Amino acid sequence: MNQRFSWFNATSLALGFAFLYIPILSLVIYSFNSSKLVTVWAGFSTKWYGALLNNEAFLDAAFMTLKIAFVSSTLATILGTMAAFVLVKGIAFPGRTLFSAMIYAPIVMPEVITGLSLLLLFIAIGADRGMTTIILAHATFSMCFVSVVVSSRLVSMDNSLEEAALDLGCTPLDAFRSVILPLIAPAVISGWLLAFTLSLDDLVIASFVSGPSSTTLPMKIFSQVRLGVSPEINALSTIMIAIVTVGVVVASLVSKRSVINQRKQEQLAAKSTIE
């Protein structure tokens, strides 16, 4: 759809993005405020960043969160990709409908339910609560997101490529490695990134399944924020926002460039066939 760009559209875009970005901007600006009171501007300062770096509880929690996110997203990517294969390739087995419903359900399920039921499960099997349980819980729910991302890529993939590889004498494993994997790699990578951020971000499930010794960064932030606004949290948020922004912008630039490259190659190929 491409219509003339009207004033109405421009205003709604401007207002919409103002709504989306003003809160974040205000957070960033006030992290440089030297006053302890978040609402009074008392001059530029970076002292909250310094305070943050000396706060060991926060650093520990941040490190723990990163570790959990890394392991759980890797696990989720492996499981999710396999699940996507099972779903897309249409392999028949008893309980297939149930299985596909289970893949979609946790995506929309309220986190409180997921968290509570996982906790009860861990207790029922007598698992010690701590980092491991958080990793398992995160892997479980982010696996679903990965499988959705990967299966949408698999659906659009050309099946004949795999068949060709098999006809040309590849073993199934070879065909998977040299044909399918490169084709779905972008989806697998974005699935991993999604799982990583979901795990970094999760508060509710982690607080249900964590043990006394394992506190993740969101849990830490939440317990602080409950008491009110604090400039240290603003500083922490700013750092996190900066990392995410840089990451997303770089990723989108890279993918844009690869699309352009691909187009160029296609054009060259088209030219050479004509000549």
Add this chain to the structure above:
Amino acid sequence: MWLLALFLVPFLIVVKISLSDGAVSIPPYTPKFDLQAGIAGIKEFIAALDFENYVYLTEDNLYWKSYLSSLKIAFISTCLSLLIGFPIAYAMACSSESWRPTLLMLVILPFWTSFLIRVYSWVGILSNNGLLNQTLLNIGVINEPLVIMNTDIAVYIGIVYTYVPFMILPIYATLEKMDSSLLEAAKDLGCSNFKAFWLVTAPLSRPGVIAGCFLVFIPAVGEFVIPSLLGGSSTSMIGKVLYDEFFSNRDWPLASAVAVILLIILIVPIVLFQKQQQKLQQAAQ
């Protein structure tokens, strides 16, 4: 590959179902704990032995009220997100092709930043001596600070703010695919701009609108973080009740019963949503 999949599948399914079963239903069986009186969930559902916790739930007004108010808050927030999200999606779909990836990225970017941080940022804006009140006081629009923080209004703002990208993206996806010649045809045939929108654009964007509404409504019902940070003591949403029941009152059986009922309430919209997605997928194929 087929062989590999076929061999791996049964094994994996055992692993996966054991994992996702936990996510979907409450483990029905925990004999070692004194919880079994109420780990009610399924065991007692089937056996119909002890509905104590459920009876308690129906007798106590608090729970009814919080279920109802969760549904109400989620419903109103969904409508508000639609009102805000639709114009944005529409404007994005109308913008020139070269701008669209940038606009799309701008919508998705907040989604990648921490949810907790985004909710928290409103605390600084809405509180009694927060940014909004300061600005309005300075301009002279109001004489005394508005009390928004710790009310339902703050919860609406929080939910709309965090979930509006979920509304924008599906609507944008349907609008983008729309054929603008249809609109031209409608106008050629004498429709006013508004009528053309109502008769052509609105019905064609319906799948996106429906998907967006589900994506906002379902998680909003069980929302916990937003009401506990932005809402006051008068805002009772079921996610918060469950969390408090579990962590403050330590009444695990009751919390499980609350969860089971919430799940039953949500199963209808979830199933509807899946049906609709499947239909869309089939249509696409």
